[in-house]
Amino acid sequence: MQDYKLTYDKERHCWDLTDYQQRQIQLAFNYQAADSLLNTSLFEG
Known part of the structure; x- marks a missing residue:
């Protein structure tokens, strides 16, 4: 995954x-x- 340059909104206490x-x-x-669903169904089947 890309490395996002996140800014933290201190007033709303959440990531902007x-x-x-x-x-x-x-x-x-x-x-x-x-991907995980496919993997588990392959192993179970």
Whole structure:
């Protein structure tokens, strides 16, 4: 995964992400989840 230059929003106590960064992170998580599902189904089958 890319190394994001994140800025921390101290008032809202959360990381300030751009829409693009949020989409990239969501895609990465979805990819990892799908990858692990495929791996487990291969071993179980």
